[in-house]
Amino acid sequence: MSLKIALKNYFILFLPAITIMLFMPATSFSADIGNCLLCHKYPGISRVDEEGKLKLFYVNEDIFNNSVHAKVKCDGCHTDIKEIPHKHAIKVDCLVECHIIEPASKKKFSHKDVQTFINKSVHGVIDNKGKEKKFKEDFPTCKSCHDNPLYRPISFFKRVRPGISEQSLGRCRVCHKSEDFIYRSYNHVTTRLHPLNIAGVCAKCHNDLALVTRHGLSTKAVYSYGETFHGKAASFLDERIPNCLDCHVSKGESVHQMLTHKDPNASTSEQNKGKICTTIDCHPSASPKLAKYGVHSEFNLTQSPAQYFFTVFFIVLTGGTLLPLMVIIFLDIVRRFFPNASIGGRK
Amino acid sequence: MEKHPMIKIKNGKKYFYRFTLNQRIQHIILAVSVVILVLTGMPLKFHDASWAPYLYALFGGIKTAPIIHKTFGAILMALFVYHVFYLIYVIRKFHIAPMKKKNGKLSKMEVAKIVLTQNLVPNLKDAFDIRDLMKYLLFFTKVRPDGDNFTWKEKFDYWAPFWGxxxxxxxxxxxxxxxxxxxxxxxxxxxxxxxxxxxxxxxAALFLFIWHWYNVHFSISVFPMGTVFLTGYMSEELMAEEHYQYYVDIMKKAGLEDEILPPQRGQSHEPPEGGNE
Structure with a gap:
């Protein structure tokens, strides 16, 4: 029997086990109405796909139950799965009409509008002329950035800090009586990517030299950001420090609306750049000139020639100062072992 | 009796006055500030290094370490400003004023000459001393250059941080x-x-920790530590080894010609007895 056939029959081979499990008492899960965790709670559940890649189908119950999608039924996203056991699930379409009635419009909720924004943004695969961009496979999809475990709620009560704000919840309780609803709503509204992970998410693409070169970008953006004080402070876990989005997303807009710096409407365009640093949260007393600071300058002759030569000057100065002195130290140490020696007995 | 005699004899050994209390305090403030600035600055420069977070955490991490860095940076800047005024004061009081008293009003050229012939200003003798030291270190001669009050090494130690x-x-x-x-x-x-x-x-950090520390800590002549920066006095053996020309001048001025040690033609492995005072 070929490997392919064996793989295709994977679920059939496990059918007896699944049948037994069906008769076991199911644990109650917030969104697992379809009882999917009956199988998917087992860490080993996996298969090798047709391309030879190991696919893991394990769902960590704790992580899922604390994620923004905890209230969504499994089949809310996995719409193709109608029965258990099931065959191959198709990839989840994040734009599908899903789980809840959106209270403002009373319609089924969907993330479709996000895609509309994305299409107009620098990360959309369609250009201004309606043509597909080159290397469209490089452009991010929802799941390139949205990876549940990285997200967590943050408290916005007086100070921004991680976790649930009891003070904020107290205000919600005045009108809303369901603790579960309050907790979930707070989580939904305040759950964000950890500021320290934002650069990491962008780095998946923007630190990939091949991708950066392919798209004609001037810098490995997260690397060059990492060399600034902001980047370094972020690496020492300072959450107050601005990350990629603080500069590249216009105030009042979403990351999904991020524009290229060549677009005059972009926060990073020549016209708007001066306002980035001078916001009330950052350097309000600064002049717009502060934004001319080269956040993404690299030690690179083509990208930043003046800074390149300036750095080379200090490298030469350091080497030119220390190397001769170290030679003298070495010779001095050697000389002290032979204090009265000289070549040819010279005086 | 002078408060700080040029030559002090203690337990039969001679010690030579090098640095005033004011200068020693300035040096200690400089040393402490620089070490703390390096310790709070290098983790940022090498933020990717495995040791960086631990060293930074010792100073309170990203919330506190920058404050410590700025505080000691301010102390060092204040010291620098003080030192520049101190230099001007010392040169005016001990060099320009006596000349004025002697010769009347001084021209700009004369003032410039006084400034440029100060002990710590590099001169042609330093260039010759470097050449002669290289000859000595490369075994072309057994004779070490006879250093003046401040050798080229000390001038380097002074002007490098000044520029820094x-x-x-x-x-x-x-x-x-x-x-x-x-x-x-x-x-x-x-x-x-x-x-x-x-x-x-x-x-600056590498210069201080390699070059300066070798000369004042790790060199066989001074190991484990020269104490002149604390006491202000240097032992006769070290004076003769590093500042022979100046040493002879002082001994002659003190009328101690008969007790002048012979020039050090090479150094022994043994550190001088007593080191610095």
């Missing part, structure tokens, strides 16, 4: 006060300031 203070201090002030600085300067200037601050600081 201007570069590192100036760039540090710009980075610290970026909002104010960019009212006048272009934003790109911050990039250059950061490069200068960080790279010059690395050079």
């Amino acid at each position: 203070m201007i570069i590192i201090g100036g760039s540090g002030l710009i980075i610290w006060n970026k909002e104010l600085a960019t009212q006048i300067l272009p934003g790109e200037f911050l990039n250059f300031s950061l490069i200068a601050h960080s790279d010059e600081a690395l050079l």
Whole structure:
């Protein structure tokens, strides 16, 4: 029997086990109405796909139950799965009409509008002329950035800090009586990517030299950001420090609306750049000139020639100062072992 | 009796006065500040290094370490400003004023000459001393150069931090006060300031920890530590080894010609007895 056939029959081979499990008492899960965790709670559940890649189908119950999608039924996203056991699930379409009635419009909720924004943004695969961009496979999809475990709620009560704000919840309780609803709503509204992970998410693409070169970008953006004080402070876990989005997303807009710096409407365009640093949260007393600071300058002759030569000057100065002195130290140490020696007995 | 005689005899050994209390205090403030600045600055420069978070955490991490860095940076800048005024005061009081008393009003050229012939200003003898030291170290001669009051090594030790203070201090002030600085300067200037601050600081740190510490701590002549920076006095053996020309001058002025040690034609492995006082 070929490997392919064996793989295709994977679920059939496990059918007896699944049948037994069906008769076991199911644990109650917030969104697992379809009882999917009956199988998917087992860490080993996996298969090798047709391309030879190991696919893991394990769902960590704790992580899922604390994620923004905890209230969504499994089949809310996995719409193709109608029965258990099931065959191959198709990839989840994040734009599908899903789980809840959106209270403002009373319609089924969907993330479709996000895609509309994305299409107009620098990360959309369609250009201004309606043509597909080159290397469209490089452009991010929802799941390139949205990876549940990285997200967590943050408290916005007086100070921004991680976790649930009891003070904020107290205000919600005045009108809303369901603790579960309050907790979930707070989580939904305040759950964000950890500021320290934002650069990491962008780095998946923007630190990939091949991708950066392919798209004609001037810098490995997260690397060059990492060399600034902001980047370094972020690496020492300072959450107050601005990350990629603080500069590249216009105030009042979403990351999904991020524009290229060549677009005059972009926060990073020549016209708007001066306002980035001078916001009330950052350097309000600064002049717009502060934004001319080269956040993404690299030690690179083509990208930043003046800074390149300036750095080379200090490298030469350091080497030119220390190397001769170290030679003298070495010779001095050697000389002290032979204090009265000289070549040819010279005086 | 002089408060600080040029030659002090203790337990039958001669010690030579080198640094005033004021100078020693300045040096200690400089040393402590520089070490703390290096310890709170290098983890940022090498933020990816495995040791960086641990060292930074010792100073309170990202919330506190920058405050400590700026505090000691300010102390060092204040010391530098004080030192410049101190230099001007000392040169005016002990060099220009006596000349004025003797010769009347001095021309600009005469003042410049006084300034340029100060003990710590590099001169032609330093160039010859470097050449002669290389000859000695490369076994072309057994004779060490006879150092003056301040050898070329000490002048290097003095002027390197002096230049460093201007570069590192100036760039540090710009980075610290970026909002104010960019009212006048272009934003790109911050990039250059950061490069200068960080790279010059690395050079200064390596210079101090390799070169200066070798000369005052690790060299066989002084190991484990020369104490002249604490007491202000240097032992006769070290004076004869490093400052022979100056040593002979002082001994002659003190009328001790008969007790002048012979020039050191090479050094022994044994550290001089007693080292510095």
